[in-house]
Structures are given as structure tokens and as C-alpha cells.
Amino acid sequence: MLQTLAYATVALAPVEGYLTAGHGHLGKVAPALLIVAWLVNLVSERRTPRWTSLHALLALLAVVVATTAAVHSPGTFTAAYTLRWLPFLVLAAVLADVTGHEVPIRGLLLAVSAGAVLAGAGALCSLFLDGQARASGPQSDPNDLAYFLVAAIPPLFVARRETWKWRAAVVFAGAVLVAGALATFSRGGALGLAAATAWLSLRRVLPWRVLAGSVIAVAVLCAGAMLLAGPQLTRATQEKTFIASSNVDTRELRWEAAARMVSADPVLGVGPGGFRDAYAAASHNAEIDEQTPVAHNMYFEVAAELGLPGFALFIAMIAVAVTTTERTVRTAAPSARAEAVAIQASLLAVLVMSMFLSEQYYLPLWSLMALAVATGIRERSGEEAGRCVSCT
Numbered sequence: 001m002l003q004t005l006a007y008a009t010v011a012l013a014p015v016e017g018y019l020t021a022g023h024g025h026l027g028k029v030a031p032a033l034l035i036v037a038w039l040v041n042l043v044s045e046r047r048t049p050r051w052t053s054l055h056a057l058l059a060l061l062a063v064v065v066a067t068t069a070a071v072h073s074p075g076t077f078t079a080a081y082t083l084r085w086l087p088f089l090v091l092a093a094v095l096a097d098v099t100g101h102e103v104p105i106r107g108l109l110l111a112v113s114a115g116a117v118l119a120g121a122g123a124l125c126s127l128f129l130d131g132q133a134r135a136s137g138p139q140s141d142p143n144d145l146a147y148f149l150v151a152a153i154p155p156l157f158v159a160r161r162e163t164w165k166w167r168a169a170v171v172f173a174g175a176v177l178v179a180g181a182l183a184t185f186s187r188g189g190a191l192g193l194a195a196a197t198a199w200l201s202l203r204r205v206l207p208w209r210v211l212a213g214s215v216i217a218v219a220v221l222c223a224g225a226m227l228l229a230g231p232q233l234t235r236a237t238q239e240k241t242f243i244a245s246s247n248v249d250t251r252e253l254r255w256e257a258a259a260r261m262v263s264a265d266p267v268l269g270v271g272p273g274g275f276r277d278a279y280a281a282a283s284h285n286a287e288i289d290e291q292t293p294v295a296h297n298m299y300f301e302v303a304a305e306l307g308l309p310g311f312a313l314f315i316a317m318i319a320v321a322v323t324t325t326e327r328t329v330r331t332a333a334p335s336a337r338a339e340a341v342a343i344q345a346s347l348l349a350v351l352v353m354s355m356f357l358s359e360q361y362y363l364p365l366w367s368l369m370a371l372a373v374a375t376g377i378r379e380r381s382g383e384e385a386g387r388c389v390s391c392t
Helices: 002-022 026-045 053-071 078-099 105-128 142-151 154-158 164-183 187-202 208-264 274-282 298-331 334-353 363-391
Strands: none
Touching (some): 002 026, 002 105, 002 142, 105 164, 105 334, 142 363, 164 187, 298 363
16 A cells, blocks of 8 residues: 555656646645555554654754744745645655655656656647647646656666567657657756766766667657647747746846845745745845746745755755765665666756756655665665674
8 A cells, every 4th residue: 555655646746737637636635645554554563664864854844844934924825835845844754764665666766757757748748739839738837847757767767678668668758758858948957857867877877879879869859840840849949038038037036035035034034935925025026027926946945935944954855865875876786776876866857957946845856855765774774684694
């Protein structure tokens, strides 16, 4: 049950937009059931969670979120954004615990990719069949869709490819994810994809000949798309170019406003969702037509809303994930090493894309940190088992 619900939680996250179109809370069913099943499992086995440094940081960050929310409780968005923060903190703790023992890391990584392939297919349909200028599929914002698709590409490299059917499935999935990400025309997505590709190549998980073949395949794919839908893609490119220059200016305004919020209240910040409330005043009404935007930078927004202590805890969690996977890469068996490198590449892509997006409210960041810590739990379990065998 835990395994099925964990797979469903990460696989359905990219297509949550389709689920909420059917019912507003349908996308929350799998995560909620996973948390309940985890609690039942703890009680039935009469055990406590396997605590790690990530769990301690998650608990401290929950205290910070609750404290800043209480201080800024009159805020228009405070309650709603607090309720967005806390489930992710709990879910990350649960995923780290169950993936460290019960749920295979490889299976969870492939579930991430499988769900994103469905989202990528929806993205291509929205572009070529529905006539959208930029693919969005199950997400309202094409940039958010690119975030899911790019983060799901590195996990494909942990799939076993002993048979031609597996190889064909992996190639097909990769093609859908890359094509879907390109169809969003997201510059942040392109940078994230480049960062993940470079990391996989440097760590020798992505062979150079495969990289060269992929580049050629993408070029052929783009040429074919231009032949089939040239006018539509040209229009989309022109619209994106027009919007891009405006986006640069507005994001600079928002980042400057976030910096002012941090300097005004560095300890408690402006509270969850407080950036939207305080933006007009902090920016001196710099955007007349947009009074309550997001910062379009995860780091600035977290620092502005949770203060420097909360931001320090947030960065510490990322650091724990990175250092844990690096230890696994250096000491684990080849299969575990491939999983750790795939997690690193996805996390790197997420961190790069989050420089231009407010992505702390989406699952990939939290699930990847949980998976990173799970590699360390499994590595330590293997070492302890080895010591017990040698003792006997």
C-alpha cells in the first residue's frame, strides 16, 4: 500500500491540473492517503520514523512557517499559503522515511518520469491540437509545466535497458519530455535542461555519443515541427520574444521589492504569501496592472516571506540533499550511484529553474530532497548489514 501510494503521489503531481479540473481536491487524494497509510504503518509496526537531519530541518522550518503565519495572520494570503507550505513539509518527511526502506528509489524515480510523460503528451496536444501559443497541458503556466518535465528527464537514466522494448520505451519517454519542455518556450526550462544534461555527462551517466545523438534527434525534431506547424511555431516564438523583454524588467522589480522586504523584517519576514500582499507598497506601485504577483524567484520569495532564519533552514535542507547524494555517489554500488546522480541532476535542474520561478509550492523540489536523503539511509543500512555479517 505504501509503495502504491508513493508511486501515485509523485506520478500524479505533474498532471494535477487535469485532476483538479474534475474536482478541486482530487489531486490531494494520493498524498493524503500516503500520509495516513504511513501513520497506520508506524502504529501497526510499533516503530518511530527513521529520523535524519532532513527531518529535523523540516520540523524547524514548520515552526518558522507557523510563527511567521501567526505574526502576519491578518494577511490576505497568509492562511492559504501556510496551508500550502505545511503539507509539503510533512510529505517530504514521509517520502524520506518510506523510500529509505519500503519503497524502491528506482521505482519512485520512474514513477516521476511516467507521470511527466503524460503531462508532456498533454503539452504537445495543447500546442498542436488546441492551438495554444505555448504548451501548458495540465499546468496553467507553461513555465511550471517545463519545471515538471525537465525534472523528470534524468530519472530515465536509471531504467533498465536490457531489452529493446525497454530501450524503445525510454527513448520514447525522453522524446516526449524534451519535446514537451521545448514546446513551453520556457527559458528557465532550457537552462535547467542544459544544467541537468551537463551534470549527467560530467558524471558519465550520459555517454557523449548518446548526448551527440540526442542533440541531433532534437534538431531533427525541431525541423520536423517547423515543417508541420511552421506558422504556429513562428507566432509562438514572436510572442515569447515580445513577452521576454517585459519579463526581465518585471522580475527585476519584484526581486528588488523582495530585497526591501528582507531588509525591513529580516527575522520574521512578511509571512507565507506575504510577498503578494506587500508587493505594491514595497515596489512603490511599480506595476500598476499587477498588484499581487509572485516573486518569480524561489530564493528571494522564501527569504522575504520567512525571514533569514527560515531561508537558512531552507538552504540547509538543499545542502543536506546534495551532500547525502554525493556521499552515495562516492561510496555506493553502481546501481545506487546511478540513482544518486539522477537525483542530483534533477535537483540541479530544479534549483536552476527556481531562479526564475516560485517553485517552492510544487512537489519536485520536496520529493527530490526526500529521495536524496533516502539514498543515504539505504547506504547506511547496507553498511550496518555488512558489519553484522562480518561480525558473525
